[in-house]
Amino acid sequence: xxxxxxxxxxxxxxxxxxxxxxxxxxxxxxxxxxxxxxxxxxxxxxxxxxxxxxxxxxxxxxxxxxxxxxxxxxxxxxxxxxxxxxxxxxxxxxxxxxxxxxxxxxxxxxxxxxxxxxxxxxxxxxxxxxxxxxxxxxxxxxxxxxxxxxxxxxxxxxxxxxxxxxxxxxxxxxxxxxxxxxxxxxxxxxxxxxxxxxxxxxxxxxxxxxxxxxxxxxxxxxxxxxxxxxxxxxxxxxxxxxxxxxxxxxxxxxxxxxxxxxxxxxxxxxxxxxxxxxxxxxxxxxxxxxxxxxxxxxxxxxxxxxxxxxxxxxxxxxxxxxxxxxxxxxxxxxxxxxxxxxx
Numbered sequence: 001x002x003x004x005x006x007x008x009x010x011x012x013x014x015x016x017x018x019x020x021x022x023x024x025x026x027x028x029x030x031x032x033x034x035x036x037x038x039x040x041x042x043x044x045x046x047x048x049x050x051x052x053x054x055x056x057x058x059x060x061x062x063x064x065x066x067x068x069x070x071x072x073x074x075x076x077x078x079x080x081x082x083x084x085x086x087x088x089x090x091x092x093x094x095x096x097x098x099x100x101x102x103x104x105x106x107x108x109x110x111x112x113x114x115x116x117x118x119x120x121x122x123x124x125x126x127x128x129x130x131x132x133x134x135x136x137x138x139x140x141x142x143x144x145x146x147x148x149x150x151x152x153x154x155x156x157x158x159x160x161x162x163x164x165x166x167x168x169x170x171x172x173x174x175x176x177x178x179x180x181x182x183x184x185x186x187x188x189x190x191x192x193x194x195x196x197x198x199x200x201x202x203x204x205x206x207x208x209x210x211x212x213x214x215x216x217x218x219x220x221x222x223x224x225x226x227x228x229x230x231x232x233x234x235x236x237x238x239x240x241x242x243x244x245x246x247x248x249x250x251x252x253x254x255x256x257x258x259x260x261x262x263x264x265x266x267x268x269x270x271x272x273x274x275x276x277x278x279x280x281x282x283x284x285x286x287x288x289x290x291x292x293x294x295x296x297x298x299x300x301x302x303x304x305x306x307x308x309x310x311x312x313x314x315x316x317x318x319x320x321x322x323x324x325x326x327x328x329x330x331x332x333x334x335x336x337x338x339x340x341x342x343x
Contacts, residue, residue, distance in 0.1 A: 226310025
């Protein structure tokens with residue numbers, strides 16, 4: 001499974017890896033792949049310990065209740081909640097050699113009212129329209145309003161993920177920055193999602209399920225993560241991936257926060273972060289469907305490689321799934337559950 005898939009479900013478990021020291025990475029299952037932190041293993045002889053959570057609310061509750069970890073992998077939408085809770089502390093960017101090489105699009109916006117760096121972006125991906133190119137003409141996916149098109153009623157799907165769903169809805173209603181969304185814009189996006197809901201066959205929960213829905217012909221159009229593109233292309237499926245719809249596409253962003261009360265040597269936390277940001281980790285991450293925030297290392301892969309993974313340069317609006325006000329996030333969570341229930 002992938003990082004984004006594990007956002008959606010599962011219980012927290014501990015992976016017993018041979019640890020060199022008392023350090024715990026709290027993460028999504030799949031991110032323990034040694035290829036993602038090779039320089040750490042080279043330096044210490046083995047991986048750190050990993051503990052897993054099913055979704056970020058579960059992670060937050062467990063950490064708030066006393067579970068100890070050194071670093072935790074979360075996505076940008078959760079940053080404000082983690083920072084406001086006081087369970088994380090700033091990173092010392094002087095100890096991160098690749099800091100200057102990280103994409104300014106991913107690091108250039110404050111997530112708190114201070115200049116402290118609480119959230120270190122590491123991995124990202126795009127969310128756009130994946131479709132059966134043999135059955136769906138390109139002009140039909142030129143707009144995000146394809147999800148309102150009765151022609152495809154019962155043949156479309158959205159991710160069962162509130163951030164991805166609202167990213168789509170905000171874009172479709174003309175909003176490209178959800179951090180400043182007004183109540184009226186939130187209501188408009190919610191109304192759009194209600195209209196799209198009646199056309200859906202289902203809400204998909206992981207990329208494997210989505211691939212099956214597309215391959216079987218049950219679904220022709222989906223709002224999907226970029227990893228669907230290379231995965232299904234490798235299988236010979238006529239997959240289209242429209243990132244340049246008139247209204248645009250989305251970019252999700254995840255990274256690590258530094259826990260206030262860790263279990264081990266703080267130096268190990270920096271060794272781990274530096275390993276996953278190292279150019280040596282770029283290709284393994286990219287092959288797994290993740291962009292790396294190390295912009296210099298990503299550029300070195302060439303535009304063709306990025307495009308093949310659904311991460312190339314585009315000329316269309318992009319809604320970056322960056323931190324948003326906590327009140328707005330709670331409203332989206334509650335409303336999305338109601339929409340899925342038909343209300």
